[in-house]
Amino acid sequence: MSGYEHLARALAVCARDGFTGELRVSGTPGGTFHLGDGRVVAAESPGAPGPEALLLRSGRVSGEQWAELMRESGGSRWPATALIARGYAGAAQLRVVCAMALHDAVFAIAAGRVDDCERVPTFEPFAQVPVGEPPLGLLQGAARRLTALTELPHPVHPDRERPVPAPAPADTDTPLTVLRRELLAHADGRRTARDLAFRIGRGVYAVTVEVARMLGDGLLVCAEAPAPIPVRPFPEGHALRPREPAPVEPPPHPPSTPTALPRRKPGSFFRLRNGITR
Template sequence: MSEVRDPLGRAGYGRLAHALIACGREGFSGELRVPGSPGGAFHLRAGLVVAADSPGAPGPEALLLRSDRIDGEQWAELVRESGGARWPVAGLIAHGYAGAAQLRVVCVMALQDAAFAIVAGRVDGCEAVLGTEPYAPVAVGEPPARLLQEANRKLAALAALPHPVRPDRERPLPAAVDRPLTPLQRELMGHADGRRTARDLAFRTGRGVYTVTVEVARMLGEGLLECAGPTAPIPIRMPVRAPVVRHRETPPPPPPPPPAPEPIPVPAELPRREPGASGITEALGPSKSGASWKGFFRLRHGTAK
């Protein structure tokens, strides 16, 4: 049996990819529900994905509140004014909390993060449902194939880190370190308690689950966080080939014994080790910078390449 395993399961991911791409090819409008862990849903309009939501990723309202343009009380008041709307876009613009372009960016970030959370988890099935509307759609939808390709690229980037983690698996603890930290590192260390996963930390800090998962992996590699046990590898999907077994009628003759090895000279002193590459050192997420939208827009671009 091959040691190459898939965090999703080949059958589960294949079912999701087949169903989502088929919805795009047929111009489907509705919701593709994906039960699993964490599971979620893709919302399509004329074959394009205009929204995605998952219990494994913060939604657009959490990302907007993280920007400090609006606080919790102001958000609750807007929801009451709009009659209970989950995404009171008209009130946000009318009260000057955010512009239309800024809200579009938040919706795109939430869509892509939810897609990553669904693909990184376990897929138990797919169900297409007609007649549903998302609460925070993007104006221009994403082709399903491109959305899946981007989610897989993020999984590959995460797996390539020296200490990869999964969004819902490892539960890190702060390590005893005395060194300068970035604002994101300080924030994550303040919430890491050995019980919270990267997904929990994403909800706690109001950041994207991919951004937090990559930063947790980097902090483990730098010794800023530690886990009780070794981190589980995140394998990349690839075809598994059975080994070729050749049967022989008669066993071949044994090879001649190798010659005795020559003595290895002992150096007078130990060789000096050349330092290796430093790896990825930049922080993923922006600092929490009050009401500045410059820090907010970095949320989308601070990901592992």
């Protein structure tokens, strides 16, 4: 939560001013708050799947159908009208999906590092939640989620631990949920909770919490850190010494200067031809 206070102040100013536009948050993972009249109507972050990923995961629309909708809508970022007209989703379902993605993006931004915030006014905001939500209320909700994560027996950060299935899972009579089966199938020691969320098309907060619980239940373990490369000391009397510079060779001798030619006196050829000695 590095930079949380800076982000909170920037959002408070946007709410006070009734700002309409984008609040661009630089950092890791960073993201963008879209505001209309001081209320957050959408949020995006590379640290959390967007509503399109959640909708595709639901199975109501396929990847090919989504691509066709995007072409028909002229590149619209969120073709809600076309989704409803085609019967792929209802208006209520789209509101729920967009609200989930909004809260998840705010959580991802707050859980990371915030370096700076920049306001970019726009005439009409990119709105996925038309009514919008109070900025500070969203941020406080993300803070409560982060606090709940830290209080778990095995707290997990969305972009830190890289779990793998336990070699000998703990015996349990409780059947595995669909989410747990998906996480066991895709946890390979290279993916963080955020990576797993994108992989299976679920919210990053829900995946992070479930990874923490599965660590506590003995279903997952964190991959071991790579073993350090052994460094053998030099034998006694053979310590590392600086390389001695090569001897400097003397510069080559400059070439000898040629002697000057004798100067010819004017009229010498005329005197020789006429037998004149002087």
